[in-house]
Amino acid sequence: MPRPPRSDRPNHARRGGRPARRPNAAEQAGAPAPKGSARGRAPAPIRTDGPVLELEVERIAHGGIAVAHHEGRVVFVADAIPGERVRARVSDTAHERFWRADTVEVLEASADRREHVWAEASVDRAPERRAGGAEFGHIADERQRALKAEVLRDALSRFGGVERDVVVQAVDPALAPGARADGTGWRTRVRLHVAADGAVGPYAARSHTVVPVASVPLAVDELAALAPLSERFPGAVSIDLVAPSGADPQLVVSDGERMPRGERPVTSEVVGDRRFTVDRDGFWQVHRGAAATLTKAVQAAVDADRFDPRAANLDLYGGVGLLAAAIGDRFGDTVRITSVESDERATGHAGANLADWVGARALTARVDRFLAELEADASAGERARLREATVVLDPPRSGAGRDVVDRLAALRPAQLVYVACDPVALARDVGLLRRQGYELEHLEAFDLFPNTHHVEAVARLAAIV
Incomplete structure (x- = not known):
């Protein structure tokens, strides 16, 4: 296929289409960021002469x-x-x-x-x-999931004060055609890096050293076939491989220059019968079956007896509207729900993606500021509708944090459905919410990142009356 201009680059780095944290460039190639390293700073070289x-x-x-x-x-x-x-x-x-x-x-x-x-x-x-x-590729699949469950269980106990058994579920093969039983063939977005001599490859673990490779086995087959592993790209910084479910796979060469916001290309992703527009450089779940898995998990996590379609329901960190759409699809076209997202382009896509529901809207705002304004300005009627509300939140890897938790608790919605990609961040926020009068009622965990240590969880917390 013809190569696109080098300035035409995706940056799959934020949840829900907002441009910057999850996953970072190394993590797009699958490499976790060195813990404690400053953002944008190369980690210290790995010693090769240690004892x-x-x-x-x-x-x-x-x-x-x-x-x-x-x-x-x-x-x-x-x-x-x-x-x-x-x-x-x-x-x-x-x-x-x-x-x-x-x-x-x-x-x-x-x-x-x-x-x-x-x-x-x-x-x-x-x-x-x-x-x-x-980093888990040398471990049998069932043991990988058991280890992830152990980490999540331990985090909930230590940071959340909750003793709970946890089972990490494999993705239903019907939701991820092409993914293989050994945990390969699932990544729809891969970032390769370019060395000073133009060679292409992933980073070595916990470093910014480019490692030449002959294969990218975690990638879906169409990206594995597209990966230019034996070619050289002098002057380039990275190579992005993208396989949207609603569009053709693409290879994008980057020279490190940011594309003007108005020129960002868009693509589409399909979940069930629904199509979502998303910036090609916006975030979308990388596992081929992840969006469908999380849609079903969020729908199952909502307690229908507590759900009021006319309440002031919220989808926080909403991205392009995937989880708001999951709520609408479960509870029908009378649902009122507001999706809140800090990235204006993602919010624009969310508005179009949620157009099926008259009561749906998408707002551009930081979640903490949006909640602060609600707390300060809501009328008595709005506060009553918020107390009946279901709030879905899908924060970045660092979690929602104390400020957002405190503001949510002050508004006292009936139930929270929390989607988390980091066990410790989830457990910390569960602990904060428990101190504010919420209890963990429901928890599912999914192996959306096979052969890595990452795990996704969906939790429901309800206000104690």
Whole structure:
């Protein structure tokens, strides 16, 4: 296919079409951002001469890294499974309380260890040359989901004060045609990076080093076929591969220059019988079956006995209207719902995407400011309709946070349906809401990012009368 101009670039970096955090550039290639690194700052180079330790791997931690101890010090170990004994090279000693290390040899393997689904990410490669973005690819699928459930369960206990069993569900294969049973073939958006010599590849794990690869197995087949892995792009910064469900796959070359907002191309995504317009550089769930999975999960999470279609229902961090549409499709065309999103272009698309419902509207506003204005200016009648409301919120990875939680609690909606991509952020907000008189009633978790540590959850919290 002809290459587009280099300025014609997507930036799949924010939820719901707003341009900046989830996932970041490294995460689009699948590589999680180094924890604690400043935004836009390259992480410290990985040490290749650190000491090699023999470690007993104890458990998994938030972020997908395993935990071990050496002479009383915590060691976070990549590419290991709890219960294994490994040799690991220390890669980072900058922190007094812990070190980081990478597995270089498995001495006693878990029964759940398998050949890595991405050869270029295997422990057979030197740590600094391992492709990032498939950090659980060496673990059997069921164990991956069990580890994610363990992290979510532990976070809810520690930060939310909730003891709750958790099961992480695989995506229904009927919702993700082409995705394979080993957790490959699901990514509809992939970002590859370009090295100084023009070579193309993902970043190595926890670094900004471009790693040449011969395959991108997590990508859907049409993107795997399109990926220019053997070509060179001198002067480019990144290559974006996009496979919308309602349009042809595309390859976009970026030289790092931002496209003027008015010139951003749009595309379409299809969920069931509904079509959504979204900026090509806006956020859309990357798993082929994710949007349909979350639509069904949000519909199931709403307690119908508490739902009032005439109440002042809200869809916060609403993006292009996916979850507001899920509410409308479940409860009919009499539903009143306001979708609130900070990005003006996403809000414009949401208005068009929600045009089926006379009572639906899309507002451009920061969620915290929108809630503050509601709290300050709502009439007695509006407050009554807010107390009967259902609020859906799908915040960025950092969560809603104390300010938004406090303002929501002050408005006292009947129920909250919270979509979360980070276990600790969800658990923290659950804890804040519990202190404000809400209780966790319903929780489902989904493996929308197979072969990575990421997990998505949908929770319902209800006001205690």
